[in-house]
Amino acid sequence: MTITTFNPPVRTLMGPGPSDVHPRVLSALARPTIGHLDPSFSTMMDEVKTLLQYAFQTDNQLTFPVSAPGSAGMETCFANLLEAGDSVIVCQNGVFGGRMKENVERCGAIAIMVEDEWGKAVDPQKVEDALKAHPEASVLAFVHAETSTGALSDAKTLCALAHQYNCLTIVDAVTSVGGSELRVDDWGIDAIYSGTQKCLSCVPGLSPVSFSERSQERIKQRKERVQSWFLDLSLVMGYWGNDGGRSYHHTAPVNSLYALHESLLMLKEEGLENAWARHSMLHQALKAGLEAMGLSFIVPEGSRLAQLNAVTIPSNVDDAVVRKRLLHEYDLEIGAGLGSLAGKVWRIGLMGQSASASNVMFCLASLESVLNDMGATINTGVALPAAQKATFG
Amino acid sequence: MTITTFNPPVRTLMGPGPSDVHPRVLSALARPTIGHLDPSFSTMMDEVKTLLQYAFQTDNQLTFPVSAPGSAGMETCFANLLEAGDSVIVCQNGVFGGRMKENVERCGAIAIMVEDEWGKAVDPQKVEDALKAHPEASVLAFVHAETSTGALSDAKTLCALAHQYNCLTIVDAVTSVGGSELRVDDWGIDAIYSGTQKCLSCVPGLSPVSFSERSQERIKQRKERVQSWFLDLSLVMGYWGNDGGRSYHHTAPVNSLYALHESLLMLKEEGLENAWARHSMLHQALKAGLEAMGLSFIVPEGSRLAQLNAVTIPSNVDDAVVRKRLLHEYDLEIGAGLGSLAGKVWRIGLMGQSASASNVMFCLASLESVLNDMGATINTGVALPAAQKATFG
Known part of the structure; x- marks a missing residue:
């Protein structure tokens, strides 16, 4: 096999993502690589954080893009908020609720499933029944916008219910951020993850996440270390955190972050x-x-x-x-x-x-x-x- | 804060990585995004695999880039090859041996440390002593090229020792691939991970890995599932595997893979x-x-x-x-x-x-x-x- 430079076909992307990437974003992506500890890069990271706070509608200080695709963002939420033996109510109305269940179980926690037909929104009544029946549950997890079916669930109502029963909320917003109304602070979302290749129209490979004060408290009270070194927020925060320092954790995907910066800027410009x-x-x-x-x-x-x-x-x-x-x-x-x-x-x-x-x-x-x-x-x-x-x- | 398009300074990168990225690679990065299940993309993935086999000097079928930085590649090796209770001999002669220890422990396994002074190569005699003293050890892990000190260890000798004592080998080649002699098959390396932003001079964000038949056997015999869904090779293989199928696991970082393809091609052209x-x-x-x-x-x-x-x-x-x-x-x-x-x-x-x-x-x-x-x-x-x-x- 003789291998030569790969010139991709020029497609119009109207599947479930990646979506069309604007030339402005592709241009940003191709700018010269700089070091991940360069002071100019730090400034850009601060801007990415500010722009992500806008996209999520949150003041959460712990808001940043995980250096890997959406499924790693999902895992960041579950691995940091759960410990072995915890109980989690997981709503499933499509593929991605099932992936949440996988994540819960791999953390050694127990998934209490609330099932809805594929194509339907998550039923708040069923969720309330589960919350009532399982006072031991500490987290409610659901998908805001199910990419596998196109169903939108009522995140505001579900979060209010969860808090009523003393549960934190983990919300999959991979397909909703930038495309559907989403208000992390107003709705009381405690941990949220998204992807860059859907309504943000950036290249795939990063997963914006955000964590409320409540969820940060929960993480601080962990008895055991997070099972993933790469996704351990207590370490990642040293790099993306607010203490002004940029302690080395892993090498950030520099050019992908240029692209995310530009795509978020375009979202900000549009409103x-x-x-x-x-x-x-x-x-x-x-x-x-x-x-x-x-x-x-x-x-x-x-x-x-x-x-x-x-x-x-x-x-x-x-x-x-x-x-x-x-x-x-x-x-x-x-x-x-x-x-x-x-x-x-x-x-x-x-x-x-x-x-x-x-x-x-x-x-x-x-x-x-x-x-x-x-x-x-x-x-x-x-x-x-x-x-x-x-x-x- | 008014945020505008980020134009990075043009640096010469002579730190520990990222290194200078060639304009050919930046151009490749900025090509139009296509779907991660597009048949054209599959062809390119096959080529990336072939080129990585060349860079690693291996015929291992399970050779592909993890969709995240080198530390995720490290975690892929440890999380898949280890189960709770396993014993691993970990050589430390710099920062990254310490990170290996962290990974071992977060898998619930036991790290038996072989320490060498920072700046020195790993001492094969100490390793042999540890192998003799710990017949329960199932893996030997060491860093080929310590990025924190600049020391090169004798991977060939260390791997031969490991096999003599029935251990698999996990090798950190983040800084060695493309810059130092490295022969995965000839030297008997069982699991290896690297980074794209060092001697491959690609943008940061991907971690090429390769697994021998022996290590794949070990993975197949696991009693428990891998604790990370995102890094579980039994799932990732469905996408990067050889069965001709491309079953969806996560959305691949399409544009970064264009860049890796081009940088590997440049390495092939140079020899x-x-x-x-x-x-x-x-x-x-x-x-x-x-x-x-x-x-x-x-x-x-x-x-x-x-x-x-x-x-x-x-x-x-x-x-x-x-x-x-x-x-x-x-x-x-x-x-x-x-x-x-x-x-x-x-x-x-x-x-x-x-x-x-x-x-x-x-x-x-x-x-x-x-x-x-x-x-x-x-x-x-x-x-x-x-x-x-x-x-x-």
Whole structure:
């Protein structure tokens, strides 16, 4: 095999992430590498922290990006807040609640599962029942925006319930930050993790996290050390902390942090509420087109995410063939179903920079054209009569 | 605080890493992001694996970059190979042996320490004594190239000893890969981790690892699950594995992998032996200049790393002031001492792209000029009489 420089194809990314990365962010990424203890780098880190506090809507001092993808951010929350023998109420309504359970168990803690149907929001009544039935539970964990189904749960209500029953809250906001209303302080979220490659439209590889005073107290009272050296917040805080020092822990992913800085700056320039509104508005446009074709959403109206649109695949077309044709003929990526939804749904992402009017039009036109060409049972010519008549090659 | 786009200063990186990143690698980094399940990305991943096998000199199928910095690579090795109650012989002759101990203990295993003076290589006799005295030990762990001191240990001899006593070997090659002779298969290394920001001259954030058949067998025989979900090789292998599938585990750091691909390609083009020889030749040049000034190495000749030159700080100059002046007047980063060597040594890196004739001349001239200007007790005008007479501003 002769290996040469890799030139990736130029795709439009409308899957479950990564999303389209703006040229400003790619430019930032490619700036000259400096040392992770350089004073200029420290200044930039402080700015990243300030910008993350804005994105999370929090004053939490312990707010920073974990130097690894979202699943490491998840593990940071569980490994630091749990000790062996602790009980945690874990809500599962998709793939990522299941991953939370895995994390709880690998910490030697006990996961009390509250199950909801995939595609539904977490049911606050079931959560309250579990909180009542399990006074030994010390943490409530749930996914705010389920990337596997496109369901949005009511984080505010769930956090209020948790506190009523003296539980801390761990919230998966991988897909929500920057795309859906999220207010860490107002809602009383104690530990939260996200990813950079969804509605922040940065490159994948970092996981922004934030911890409330309450959760920091819990960490200080640990009896045993955190089982992961790499993710131990008591060590990481020496580098990202507020004491002015930058004690070496690990080598920060310098260039990825340039990119995160730039993407957060773009979010700040747009305004968080404006970004939420943009996602919502474009979701409505996409929805109108998809429904005009006859495609239906799996999530009930009212708990649908704007940024992740899961629709059922028409019965007479092959899932993989459609996605392959979109990728090869139009350089358009949409997402496959995950877990129990594999082969049953497509997940169309409208995340960050991918949430644009041009992407909505392009996606509707391409999808309708491919489905029509494959003889799918859809309402052709309804959504985009002109676009679907275009022929290529 | 008004935050604007971050434009980093352009530094010359001659510390303990990150090292200078070639424009080819920065260009690769900034190429358009594609999905982590895109077929084009899979092809690139296969190439990264092949190129890493070359850099490690191994045929190990389980060879891939962990999606996080070197310390996560270290944790991947320990967390997967150890179970609670296991005994591990850990050699410590600098900071990173101590970090290995931390990792062992956080896995619930027992670390049997073999200590050598900082700056010295690991003593094979002490290791053999420990292996004899502790037949219960199942792993020998040591650092090939100690970044904190610049000492190179004899990995080949240590691995042979370990196998003689039925131990697997875990080797820290963060600073050695690409800069020092290293032969994973020939030397019988069972688990190895490295970093991208040292002699590979890629951006920081990834940790190449490789596992022998023997270590994979050990992992398969585990009684308990790996305590880290994110680093569990049985899961990661589904994504980086050889079964042709790409089952989703976490979102790969797509752009960083473009960069790693390009930096590994550059290493392949140069040739691994040529890269080792280049590091060695430039170390000799730097050494001649430093010694002419009267600066002395802390590591005895014969076990000095070419890529990390730790020299004692002249007694009458302030460590921090010298480094600050080099940084601010010449945009030159050299490294401070770490751990018990803080304030006592400088660590001058010649890693990857930083190992160039121009960097050697620039570093000698700048250092001599600053030291001379500060009235340090060094042999001025010996190393570079012309350069040190240059005045700026």
